Amino acid sequence: MLEIKNLHANVNGKEILKGVDLTIRDGEIHALMGTNGAGKSTLSKVIVGDPSYEVTEGSIMFDGHDLLAMKPEERANAGIFMSFQQPIEIPGVSMANFLKAAVNAKRKYQGLDPMKASDFLSMMREKRKLVSMDSKLVNRSVNEGFSGGERKRNEIFQMAMLEPTFCILDETDSGLDVDALRIVAEGFNKLRKPETSAIIITHYQRLLDYITPDTVHVLLDGRIVKTGGPELAKQIEDNGFDWIKGGSINYDFESVTC
Amino acid sequence: MPNEFVKKVAEEKYKFGFTTDIQTEIIDKGLNEDVVRLISQKKGEPDWLLEFRLKAFRYWKDQKAPSWGHLRLPEIDYQDISYYADPTRKQQQSENKEIDPELMKTFDKLGIPLEERMALSGMAVDAVMDSVSVKTTFKEKLAEKNIIFCSISEAVKNHPDLVRKHLGSVVPYRDNYFAALNSAVFSDGSFVYIPENTRCPMELSTYFRINARNTGQFERTLIVCESGSYVSYLEGCTAPMRDENQLHAAIVEIVVMDNAEVKYSTVQNWYPGDSEGKGGVLNLVTKRGLLKGHHSKLSWTQVETGSAITWKYPSCVLQGDDSQAEFYSVAVTNNYQQADTGTKMIHLGKRTKSTIISKGISAGKSENSYRGLVKVGKQADGSRNYSSCDSLLLGSECGAHTFPYMDVQNNNATVEHEATTSKISEDQLLYCNQRGISTEEAVGLIVNGYAKDVLNKLPMEFAVEAQKLLSVSLEGTVG
Numbered sequence: 001m002l003e004i005k006n007l008h009a010n011v012n013g014k015e016i017l018k019g020v021d022l023t024i025r026d027g028e029i030h031a032l033m034g035t036n037g038a039g040k041s042t043l044s045k046v047i048v049g050d051p052s053y054e055v056t057e058g059s060i061m062f063d064g065h066d067l068l069a070m071k072p073e074e075r076a077n078a079g080i081f082m083s084f085q086q087p088i089e090i091p092g093v094s095m096a097n098f099l100k101a102a103v104n105a106k107r108k109y110q111g112l113d114p115m116k117a118s119d120f121l122s123m124m125r126e127k128r129k130l131v132s133m134d135s136k137l138v139n140r141s142v143n144e145g146f147s148g149g150e151r152k153r154n155e156i157f158q159m160a161m162l163e164p165t166f167c168i169l170d171e172t173d174s175g176l177d178v179d180a181l182r183i184v185a186e187g188f189n190k191l192r193k194p195e196t197s198a199i200i201i202t203h204y205q206r207l208l209d210y211i212t213p214d215t216v217h218v219l220l221d222g223r224i225v226k227t228g229g230p231e232l233a234k235q236i237e238d239n240g241f242d243w244i245k246g247g248s249i250n251y252d253f254e255s256v257t258c
Numbered sequence: 259m260p261n262e263f264v265k266k267v268a269e270e271k272y273k274f275g276f277t278t279d280i281q282t283e284i285i286d287k288g289l290n291e292d293v294v295r296l297i298s299q300k301k302g303e304p305d306w307l308l309e310f311r312l313k314a315f316r317y318w319k320d321q322k323a324p325s326w327g328h329l330r331l332p333e334i335d336y337q338d339i340s341y342y343a344d345p346t347r348k349q350q351q352s353e354n355k356e357i358d359p360e361l362m363k364t365f366d367k368l369g370i371p372l373e374e375r376m377a378l379s380g381m382a383v384d385a386v387m388d389s390v391s392v393k394t395t396f397k398e399k400l401a402e403k404n405i406i407f408c409s410i411s412e413a414v415k416n417h418p419d420l421v422r423k424h425l426g427s428v429v430p431y432r433d434n435y436f437a438a439l440n441s442a443v444f445s446d447g448s449f450v451y452i453p454e455n456t457r458c459p460m461e462l463s464t465y466f467r468i469n470a471r472n473t474g475q476f477e478r479t480l481i482v483c484e485s486g487s488y489v490s491y492l493e494g495c496t497a498p499m500r501d502e503n504q505l506h507a508a509i510v511e512i513v514v515m516d517n518a519e520v521k522y523s524t525v526q527n528w529y530p531g532d533s534e535g536k537g538g539v540l541n542l543v544t545k546r547g548l549l550k551g552h553h554s555k556l557s558w559t560q561v562e563t564g565s566a567i568t569w570k571y572p573s574c575v576l577q578g579d580d581s582q583a584e585f586y587s588v589a590v591t592n593n594y595q596q597a598d599t600g601t602k603m604i605h606l607g608k609r610t611k612s613t614i615i616s617k618g619i620s621a622g623k624s625e626n627s628y629r630g631l632v633k634v635g636k637q638a639d640g641s642r643n644y645s646s647c648d649s650l651l652l653g654s655e656c657g658a659h660t661f662p663y664m665d666v667q668n669n670n671a672t673v674e675h676e677a678t679t680s681k682i683s684e685d686q687l688l689y690c691n692q693r694g695i696s697t698e699e700a701v702g703l704i705v706n707g708y709a710k711d712v713l714n715k716l717p718m719e720f721a722v723e724a725q726k727l728l729s730v731s732l733e734g735t736v737g
Contacts, residue, residue: 048688048692049691049692050688051684051688052684071691071696072688072691072692073690073691073692073694073695073696073697076691076692076693076694077694081692082692084689084692087689088683088685088686088688088689089686090686090689090690090703090704090707091707091708092704092706092707092708092709092710092711093703093704093706093707097703098690098693098703099693101690101693101695101699101703102690102693102694102695105693105694105695105696105699106694109694141707158693162693162694
């Protein structure tokens, strides 16, 4: 369970998050929508521990641990995974080597021995199929020369390899054509275990057609201003955010649990 | 807690820093003609070699140390160094000439077993400690193919004509200050001779170890590869951790005949000094290959992680038509290390081709320079050079510099140069961290990825060692 309380965060001295409260229980999928610059990506970067974001107030608890006291790699090894909006290139480091380092780091964290090379290779083969990823991509350097769609697919492939319990999909749908979107979303659904929870950051309804959220939040100017069910995403798709900004809103305080 | 960690890393970092307590015969400090004569006498050398040494010494005396490097080279007191240290005294005295177990243990500890049955498969080793070759393995097996692999002292005794013909033919004693010094006082090193049309069946390697205090190591290596032959040669080096600087001034000469090929790989891990810049080896080395024959090939691959100061330019003279030379280098500097390293490619023959791939990695407060010369002579029609020099910076207090020189005297030659400078980005580190990989490990991964083109050129066993070495050398540099 992830529990965010009164979270305030700055980047370059500017306050972006101005008191976010959000609780995500095991197995729940929450969609996070909002205008550009509202703070959606900031929230996800703060959860994974990007050092360029400074938390000035509030707390995040994850499965009973004080997340903000943990290093980014500890958070990852504890089960948090983010699909990056803009996946990073690492020239000269093959996907296989990169993932081997990641998988074994997690095993070390869990007190397990490194995986045998043969087991690792068959695991890669199996997971690669889940997201229909070309075997050639696995032998290439991390994200180097990957198209936008390949990068996003590669993020989900890494998720498959690392088997997180809490996922953040940060605009995973952007840059994907309809077929790729379906493959990525279906991949996510197949990987999902009953206890897996997730935050899905998106501007569009189309990803939510494949991955149905339990709850939809609207983040505006650093605060969650509206929370509802899946129908809220459809309303936003049809009407935009202005009607929420306008003030004629019914804050659904019930589900903004603290 | 972070301080503890940094301390631990700093202490663990140089794992070859131990000293061997062994009875060593060391001559008195100081350098003059008598010392040169004494070294020659100790080695039982013929007159021509003594003459060679004396000529070199007389030349050196009147020269000054070069100051063009991007280095702060400390004043070296040449009278405060001993020029000959022999750790094999016990062995000489014992009746059956058995190697002192202490020496065996030392090389075992360095991962260089001197017993052939324990040796790495397919690798013959010449182990040199201080001024003397301790043992050369697989000598007999190689002799079956008429390959000569022994210490240079032994070669002077057993193959004087070969040594006399080639010694100083690629690097004359007048070449530079340190070459003159080496020619005067060189002690041991390896000699390799591959006869015509012979492919050397195993990797040959020399492991250099400095042990004794206040001594300099002046090794001399000579490799001759006759027509149609091939050899792959590896060189490794380490030294104990000492507070004072230790001088290492070596010469490597390589002669490559028609259609022959030599691959020379170095993993240089001399003691780099402590994190405050105290101590460390001064590595002042002249390495050069003469591609004498047509269609000859020579490649230098070096991974330089050690030494307080590195001054080293493994070079190639492409004399034979259609000869090909390569230089692949990864140079890592951390803390207060300084490296000024690169290559010279001298194109003399027609259609000669050279490739330079240099990857510099600087961290801490270190200075890392690439210095290279590409020269194309008037006769070298249709010659080509491609140079690529990349620098990677870790942190904001280190320096990376590139000094490429070109001298092209032929209109039909093609010379290309590319250079980049980059930093490990915060985004790359976060991406790795988010996948559970610690910053230390991420730096290792990224740096190894950056250096991959060069590491791939190393023989397998060396490549694995080199990869580990790169990561260890840079521990504690980020985050």
